[in-house]
Amino acid sequence: MLLDRLKLFGGNSNPELTVKVCQHLQISQGQGTVRTFSDGEIMVEIGENVRGRDVFVMQSTCSPVNHNLMELLVIMDALKRASAWRITAVLPYYGYARQDSKVLPRVPISAKLVADLITVAGGHRVICLDLHANQIQGFFNIPVDNLFAAPVLLDYIRQHFMNDLVIVSPDAGGVERARAFAKRLHANLAIIDKRRDKDQKVEAMHIIGEVEGRPAIILDDMVDTGGTLTEAAKALAQKGAASINACCTHPVLSGSAIERIEQSAIERLIVTDTIPLKPETKACKKIEVLTVAGLLGEAIKRTHLNDSVSSLFV
Numbered sequence: 001m002l003l004d005r006l007k008l009f010g011g012n013s014n015p016e017l018t019v020k021v022c023q024h025l026q027i028s029q030g031q032g033t034v035r036t037f038s039d040g041e042i043m044v045e046i047g048e049n050v051r052g053r054d055v056f057v058m059q060s061t062c063s064p065v066n067h068n069l070m071e072l073l074v075i076m077d078a079l080k081r082a083s084a085w086r087i088t089a090v091l092p093y094y095g096y097a098r099q100d101s102k103v104l105p106r107v108p109i110s111a112k113l114v115a116d117l118i119t120v121a122g123g124h125r126v127i128c129l130d131l132h133a134n135q136i137q138g139f140f141n142i143p144v145d146n147l148f149a150a151p152v153l154l155d156y157i158r159q160h161f162m163n164d165l166v167i168v169s170p171d172a173g174g175v176e177r178a179r180a181f182a183k184r185l186h187a188n189l190a191i192i193d194k195r196r197d198k199d200q201k202v203e204a205m206h207i208i209g210e211v212e213g214r215p216a217i218i219l220d221d222m223v224d225t226g227g228t229l230t231e232a233a234k235a236l237a238q239k240g241a242a243s244i245n246a247c248c249t250h251p252v253l254s255g256s257a258i259e260r261i262e263q264s265a266i267e268r269l270i271v272t273d274t275i276p277l278k279p280e281t282k283a284c285k286k287i288e289v290l291t292v293a294g295l296l297g298e299a300i301k302r303t304h305l306n307d308s309v310s311s312l313f314v
Helices: 015-025 065-081 110-118 134-140 148-161 172-185 227-238 258-264 295-305
Strands: 006-010 034-035 042-046 056-059 086-091 125-129 144-145 166-169 188-196 204-207 217-222 243-251 268-272 285-290
Touching: 006 015, 015 056, 015 295, 034 065, 056 065, 056 295, 065 086, 065 110, 065 258, 086 268, 086 295, 110 134, 125 295, 134 144, 144 295, 148 172, 148 243, 148 268, 148 285, 166 172, 172 188, 172 217, 204 227, 204 295, 227 243, 227 258, 227 268
Parallel strands: 006 056, 056 086, 086 125, 125 144, 166 188, 166 217, 217 243, 243 268, 268 285
Antiparallel strands: 034 042, 188 204
């Protein structure tokens, strides 16, 4: 009875995760049809009454990014016009998050543009997971709950790795994240300092911290092409790390990422299911997938019941 006014719809970007979240909440998935016409236009039809309901739309804006983003916006517009009481966009992976500031003259801030699009489409609030940059929350004029996959990853690390562990940040930008993990695990911390030449190619990598003879876990929010990750693993191997593993929330894994990981010193890459793995990626024996369905499901439930979401991470 507590969740009888809640409806959860999902786009086509990550249907398996939507099903898992519905199973966690013990509710049926919202009925609707999402089709693509021969010219690429998206057509959405909501298949049940949502008038006055608290509606959540789950969609990772992963590859194909623009198609999945447009699909999210069209679904939200359909729900708005069907008189849903409140629409919450649930984005396990927020595309365009890396374009969060002007790093060069005359370039867009695309993360802000996406925030505006979601709001105009009818979003009343947003739930996302491990945003690439925390300031993206400020791009919205509606409430944003930025969840963290840390509880899921920390549980796995505690179960599978021994003492004397060292958590490694692959660059300066990830130090805060790595420090938080190291503190909770009572582990050591190491930082990799990347130096680039004029052509932006990695020229040298220096490790700050003691890694020799210790099991190392490289921690990042996402892995895209795998270049930074595999170079970090190479540097750790040269410094005598006892074992090298890696964790990330978002397995973007584009281009030749899988080939690089297969050929690297990384023994295991632990990821979550915020982005579905391609068939060829699933075949990689080094990759292990953890689900964030329980975390997202609990956040959706608490949002619906107006309970605290931040208490999930205390």
